[in-house]
Amino acid sequence: MNEAAVAPEKGRRRVFRGGMMQGVIFEIERWSLSDGPGTRTVVFLKGCPLRCQWCSNPESQSKKPQIGIFTAKCIQCGKCAEACSIDLARPAKDGGFAEGGVCAACGDCVEACPSRSRRWLGKLVDSGEVLETIRRDMVFYRKSAGGVTFSGGEPLTQPAFMKEILEGCRKVGIHTAVETCGAFNWEASEAAVRLLDFVMFDLKHMDPVRHAEITGASNKVILENAKRVAALGIPMLVRIPVITGINDDPENIRATAEFVRDHLPSAVGIEALPYHKLGLTKYAALGMEYQLHHITPPDEARMEMLRGVISEAGVACITPDTGYIPDPVQPKLKAFG
Amino acid sequence: MNGAAAQLMEQTEYTHPVNNLDSGTGADNRTRRLKNAYLDATPTICMERALAFTQSFQETEGEARTLRLAKAFRRACETITVGIFDDELIVGTHGSGRRMGALVPEISWKWLAEELTTIQTRPRDPYHIDPEHERLFREEIIPYWKGRSLEEHALARLPEDTKRIGIGRDILDTEMKWRSHVGEITPDFQDILFPRGFRAICDEAQAKLETLRYDNIDDLDKIDYYRATVEACEGIITLGRRYAAHAEALAEKETDPRRKAELMTIAANCRRVPEHPPRNFWEASQMLWFVMIGCFLSENCPAFNVGRFDMFMNPFYQADRARGALSQAFAQELINCLWIKIAEFIWLLPQNGSKYYAGYSGFTNLTVGGRNIDGSQAVNEVSFMAVEAPAQVGLPQPSLSVIIHPDTPEEFLLACCRLARKGIGFPAFHNDRVGTQMMMYAGMRPDDAREWTLLGCVVPHHRKVYEWTDAGGYNMAAALEWTLNQGRSRLTGEQLGLPTKDARHFASFEELKETFFEQVRHIMKHCAVSTIIEQKLHQEMVPRPYLSLLVEGCLESGKDLVDGGARYNVGPGWIVVGAADCANGLAAIRKNVFEENKITMDQLLKALDDDFVGHEEIHQQLRKSPKFGNDDDTVDRLVVEMTDFNDRGLSQYKDVLGQPFHSAIMGLTYNIPTGAVVGALPCGRKAGEPLAEGCSPHPGTDVSGPTATMRSEAKVNHELHPGGTLLNLKLLPSVIEGHRGLAGMAALIRSYFELGGYHCQFNVIRPETLRDAQEHPDRYRDLVVRVAGYCAIFTELSREVQNEIIRRTTHETL
Numbered sequence A: 001m002n003e004a005a006v007a008p009e010k011g012r013r014r015v016f017r018g019g020m021m022q023g024v025i026f027e028i029e030r031w032s033l034s035d036g037p038g039t040r041t042v043v044f045l046k047g048c049p050l051r052c053q054w055c056s057n058p059e060s061q062s063k064k065p066q067i068g069i070f071t072a073k074c075i076q077c078g079k080c081a082e083a084c085s086i087d088l089a090r091p092a093k094d095g096g097f098a099e100g101g102v103c104a105a106c107g108d109c110v111e112a113c114p115s116r117s118r119r120w121l122g123k124l125v126d127s128g129e130v131l132e133t134i135r136r137d138m139v140f141y142r143k144s145a146g147g148v149t150f151s152g153g154e155p156l157t158q159p160a161f162m163k164e165i166l167e168g169c170r171k172v173g174i175h176t177a178v179e180t181c182g183a184f185n186w187e188a189s190e191a192a193v194r195l196l197d198f199v200m201f202d203l204k205h206m207d208p209v210r211h212a213e214i215t216g217a218s219n220k221v222i223l224e225n226a227k228r229v230a231a232l233g234i235p236m237l238v239r240i241p242v243i244t245g246i247n248d249d250p251e252n253i254r255a256t257a258e259f260v261r262d263h264l265p266s267a268v269g270i271e272a273l274p275y276h277k278l279g280l281t282k283y284a285a286l287g288m289e290y291q292l293h294h295i296t297p298p299d300e301a302r303m304e305m306l307r308g309v310i311s312e313a314g315v316a317c318i319t320p321d322t323g324y325i326p327d328p329v330q331p332k333l334k335a336f337g
Numbered sequence B: 001m002n003g004a005a006a007q008l009m010e011q012t013e014y015t016h017p018v019n020n021l022d023s024g025t026g027a028d029n030r031t032r033r034l035k036n037a038y039l040d041a042t043p044t045i046c047m048e049r050a051l052a053f054t055q056s057f058q059e060t061e062g063e064a065r066t067l068r069l070a071k072a073f074r075r076a077c078e079t080i081t082v083g084i085f086d087d088e089l090i091v092g093t094h095g096s097g098r099r100m101g102a103l104v105p106e107i108s109w110k111w112l113a114e115e116l117t118t119i120q121t122r123p124r125d126p127y128h129i130d131p132e133h134e135r136l137f138r139e140e141i142i143p144y145w146k147g148r149s150l151e152e153h154a155l156a157r158l159p160e161d162t163k164r165i166g167i168g169r170d171i172l173d174t175e176m177k178w179r180s181h182v183g184e185i186t187p188d189f190q191d192i193l194f195p196r197g198f199r200a201i202c203d204e205a206q207a208k209l210e211t212l213r214y215d216n217i218d219d220l221d222k223i224d225y226y227r228a229t230v231e232a233c234e235g236i237i238t239l240g241r242r243y244a245a246h247a248e249a250l251a252e253k254e255t256d257p258r259r260k261a262e263l264m265t266i267a268a269n270c271r272r273v274p275e276h277p278p279r280n281f282w283e284a285s286q287m288l289w290f291v292m293i294g295c296f297l298s299e300n301c302p303a304f305n306v307g308r309f310d311m312f313m314n315p316f317y318q319a320d321r322a323r324g325a326l327s328q329a330f331a332q333e334l335i336n337c338l339w340i341k342i343a344e345f346i347w348l349l350p351q352n353g354s355k356y357y358a359g360y361s362g363f364t365n366l367t368v369g370g371r372n373i374d375g376s377q378a379v380n381e382v383s384f385m386a387v388e389a390p391a392q393v394g395l396p397q398p399s400l401s402v403i404i405h406p407d408t409p410e411e412f413l414l415a416c417c418r419l420a421r422k423g424i425g426f427p428a429f430h431n432d433r434v435g436t437q438m439m440m441y442a443g444m445r446p447d448d449a450r451e452w453t454l455l456g457c458v459v460p461h462h463r464k465v466y467e468w469t470d471a472g473g474y475n476m477a478a479a480l481e482w483t484l485n486q487g488r489s490r491l492t493g494e495q496l497g498l499p500t501k502d503a504r505h506f507a508s509f510e511e512l513k514e515t516f517f518e519q520v521r522h523i524m525k526h527c528a529v530s531t532i533i534e535q536k537l538h539q540e541m542v543p544r545p546y547l548s549l550l551v552e553g554c555l556e557s558g559k560d561l562v563d564g565g566a567r568y569n570v571g572p573g574w575i576v577v578g579a580a581d582c583a584n585g586l587a588a589i590r591k592n593v594f595e596e597n598k599i600t601m602d603q604l605l606k607a608l609d610d611d612f613v614g615h616e617e618i619h620q621q622l623r624k625s626p627k628f629g630n631d632d633d634t635v636d637r638l639v640v641e642m643t644d645f646n647d648r649g650l651s652q653y654k655d656v657l658g659q660p661f662h663s664a665i666m667g668l669t670y671n672i673p674t675g676a677v678v679g680a681l682p683c684g685r686k687a688g689e690p691l692a693e694g695c696s697p698h699p700g701t702d703v704s705g706p707t708a709t710m711r712s713e714a715k716v717n718h719e720l721h722p723g724g725t726l727l728n729l730k731l732l733p734s735v736i737e738g739h740r741g742l743a744g745m746a747a748l749i750r751s752y753f754e755l756g757g758y759h760c761q762f763n764v765i766r767p768e769t770l771r772d773a774q775e776h777p778d779r780y781r782d783l784v785v786r787v788a789g790y791c792a793i794f795t796e797l798s799r800e801v802q803n804e805i806i807r808r809t810t811h812e813t814l
């Protein structure tokens, strides 16, 4: 992997400067219907303490901007090699980098590449700039009771940056949400968390040992943080990424549901999300190994069974048909689906 | 909304309407059987109508043109085959079978003489023709019409320089109105046809005739006009009676008691309508269809619209329901039957025309939703059934349009989204506010404008309006090519545009842009010239006695539509093609050549000449320049400038009735042939590739998600384009699953409309489905897709159009 030092991007136009903080993001996705209530703009922040084997955003793990190499459109013009002051860049079709050397992440080769075969994965941005992009879709939030969602990575690895954007959202009445893996420092993050209207909280496994095996860290802090969020009374949605053979046994699902029922009074329910492989091309772009090639996504019957386990434990199942915040109107409208 | 409508909405909320139907022998099966019969029918050319017109014309030599046409129309009504097919509840064909394309020799016959050998096998929209009909064509029709068609007159009258770029060049398409009739009429069911019936109209014309005198010069034209009116009324009344007699004869022979009873009712309906006003829902449906057949018999051309179907059918529905005479299921069945009849109509086109309007489409629009003249919202129970019909019938016509207003019930919008999510391309969503503004810009009173409807694919229209909404389309990208090539085509080197200066010598971007507008103005001038000449010819040669009955103002004033008899006359619309490509190209030039000096003009021109071969870096550099559709003001403002210019430039010209020309930015499949004649463009598009359709972004360049596309699109001043604007969004089904997805679509539409967008439509389909359909067309014979503002059966489209649909952006990020 060619990890890059934090380097500001050149020539960026800044129209709205609401804040001074800078942070590292890798994408802003507009119009998502599956990252919180209504229409969401999703801001993906870089950096994550976990290393889940199934991660569909491998570019989110490192906190620094990185250079992704996409081979398909490379015309082997050699402009990248010419531009690189340390003679490390090579045509994407030839692997992107020479053997050895450490990339300084100066971005000169990205700028030089005419085919977008070399792309920044992640960039350093002002909070004001992010806020400006979020605000562009105001009308879409209003019509759908939507808002902004911070995702990642683990967005709460950049709590101060997030807090500044959250404050900006609050000023203009934008609903805010986060998608968190729960592995964050509470003291550093509490102020940001308190500004959130909705928290989507991942629980990957209830067994601390198994959790460490599949994500690289114990779930102790995670479960603690879940309780703390619930104690603040912020509406929560617990999410389980269902990965065949890794955490999809009914026992684990039941244990998760019981934890939610007994310890998270502000939780609206659990959403079980079937694992997918849409992130594969990004592993290649980063020169990373993907370990779960052999795993097939769970089928609908399996998902249905697991949702049954959740319901049996007395916890609501959240699906594309239910909406995120149980609301008396929604069951009626369900018949339209 | 009244109580009954609210009740129906309750019902549709909880039960899928299909469950309400008698599914054993009833609607479900009838709809399926009728649909299968439709799919089995081969599109065929029919000469019956042409023969009737020819024989009648031979007998009326020397009479007034309008009277001759009315008599020919009457002859057609008296002589064409009357056909009632199994299972039909609504009857009437406009030829000797299902899916018949009628030749109209008074407009154009030459093309068929030239294409007779290839039309059965041509790649786009082939037709069958019976040997007997072929013989009639050669021996009866050609000999009479030689030298007499509007086409021949047009070719003789159009100035040479207009013809030079206006025919067969795909720079401007002037053929639209000399190879085809006009169509583009919405019969006034509300105020004229349903309350009166054709007998009352005929009587009024007779009464008017009594007051007119041959010794008064001012009366002479009116006498001809009213005499023609009487002929046209008698014609359509006769057609109804012939169907009544035929149904009675069939009932006589029928052994199945259930069908016998149906045929008896059909016969009774046809005794009543169209002569007299309909009294119930079934009669009204049958009347509607007779009126439409009359349209198709008088002209073979697109865009005869049903209009605001829910508005004028609901009173019959409510009355029948109150009397206990009609079940909701049977009403749905009647609507389905009507739907299939409308789908049968075909607009017969030459090879060249089928490039622009692929898919045998008749462009018959049916609109529901919107507002009433008093400003109240208009959704009722019939609106819901109209939204259910395409789901049950699954054919590409009629084009279902819905008008959405802030007060439109959410249940209705969700029902529309549910239909859209099925991936059949319907309905087209339209913004009430902008449509009303467009009609006001076109000259309507605000209250009248509220009852606007849709025409063809996305054109705002009104039943009290006469206009040429599609006078033709022009290729704006050609103007950009000429600007960079001293007025010459890059592909052929011919001097087609103005000989402007060498692009290498432009001192500034502004100078380049001004030259570009000069080239556009040059094209616009020829647009105006061709339309004005065509309009004069239409006045002389093809007045519209039958269609004038259907529009308020003509009967009152004694003037035909072509002479300005309608209550409102609106100037002709010209469609601009390629505005997004031009804006993208200009943005790329400004950035790379004038601002950042990354590419010299000389390098750019060489790269364009070589279609980027050997200029890969330049090509990539151009491709990564900003593109319209990503909410990027630097390029979006240029699109606004191009489209505003289209209004300003065209509205300089006035038509034969003194009305200003106007702008349209819709698509059809214009973007394919126009793209074929344009070389490489500075936006990075390669030679011959299709242009962007309508004012949608160029395919594959809108990569920032639908909200960004919509924000870009909404920057266009839609109300300046009363010819309609168009936005297609292709969505993968996975992103709009569940109620979440449905509500998300609904909110997306409402947001776009709040921003000032006019139209949007969804293509919800998997690319692999389309590819599979290409390989196995037999398995997908009812796969309906959206083709630039209208729907067609995918497997009936040419490979080229199919590829284009697949290539269009798929919003993977959703």
Ligand code: SF4
Binding pocket: A073, A074, A075, A076, A077, A078, A079, A080, A081, A090, A091, A092, A093, A112, A113, A114, A115, A116, A117, A118
């Ligand atoms: S600059 Fe880009 S296109 Fe050229 S060789 Fe390098 S990676 Fe390939």
Ligand code: SF4
Binding pocket: A067, A083, A084, A085, A086, A087, A088, A089, A102, A103, A104, A105, A106, A107, A108, A109, A110
């Ligand atoms: S140019 Fe800069 S970013 Fe590119 S490979 Fe060389 S050091 Fe890394």
